[in-house]
Each structure stands twice: as structure tokens, then as C-alpha cells.
Amino acid sequence: MQIASAFPELNMGRLLTGEGEMLRPSPQSGGDVTSGTVVGANISGSGNSFSHSDTLTVLRLLQNCQDQLKKKDEQIDRLLALLEKK
Template structure:
């Protein structure tokens, strides 16, 4: 079920749930002061990445569309597959460091992640445009 709130209203709801001010949200996400009050539509991909990086617990799907839950499940509730220790061990073998030989692998994985995020952002933009047309 999709709520009828705007993205700005969902940001305010998230701030209220987290007991922080909108100004603090903007500051921590690297957004300009008053950004939320001036927000008329969905933030662009760059702003979405800033928000997601600053507030990883925030479900970006919910923020943009109102679908789903406000908060993402914590990594511990998903299981050991997403825990930092396992991910670190997969990257370095020990979880403590990345050797010089693994640097190119890590960079390639990061580039793949960035490419996937860009594709998802484009998909979200298309979905939002379709939703706007239906209003």
C-alpha cells in the first residue's frame, strides 16, 4: 500500500521517528539548509545517494514511493550473510585487510555496485514519472 505523503512529508516523518530535526537530517545528509522545505518532487540520484549513505536504516523505496516500511531490516535480522565479518572475510580472506592484489577486484566490485545503483535510480525515476502521470 502506498501512502499519500510527499517525499518531504516522509522525510519529516522519518525525522520525527528518529527524534532528530529536519535541519540535522539535512546537515548529516550533506543537503542544503531548507532543502526539504523546497523539495517539490523526488530528489535526484545524487541526493538520494547522500541520504542513503547518511541514513542506511532508511528504506529509500519507502521514502520515494511510500511503499513498504520506513526502516530497512537490520543486517543482524537478515542473517550472517550480510554481517560485516562475513563480507570482510569474502573480500580479504581474513576480514582485517585488503591486499594489494585484491585492490583491482574491490574496485571492480565497487564499479559494478555503482552501475547497478545507477540502473536502479533510473528505474525509480521512470516509476516515479509513471506515478506522476497517473495523478
């Protein structure tokens, strides 16, 4: 789980199931990035450094991918329903 170690503020359950909040509450304040708390302002690992804005960009990209996967799953469900009618 390289994502989990690089982005500890992410809710891994959300990434796997699409349910729940994208970010885990901050241990210091109980908040998350969306409530104004800076989580992972500078994440370093493997010689790479991510700023807070980079982290937010990655989170937005992950959310976008998750939304697209949900739409794909809905389309598959509709196609399966059509096939079952035949």
C-alpha cells in the first residue's frame, strides 16, 4: 500500500469502496483538509516531495477517477439488466 504510506490522510476504505469521506480526520483537530485543517502540508518519500497543493491535486484526481469508475459501474449494471431481459 504505497499510497497509504505516501498519503496517510487518505481514507483507504473510501479508495477501495467509494464510500465514506475521502480524508481521515486530522488527529490534532479532528478536522480534514476541506474544513481548513492543513493535513500533510509537506509529504516526503522516495526522494519526492509533495506540497499541500500537490496533495490536494492528487486528491482531486483520485476523486475524479472514483467518480468515473462509479459511472462505469452504473453503465455496466444497466447493460447487464438489458442482457438479462433477453
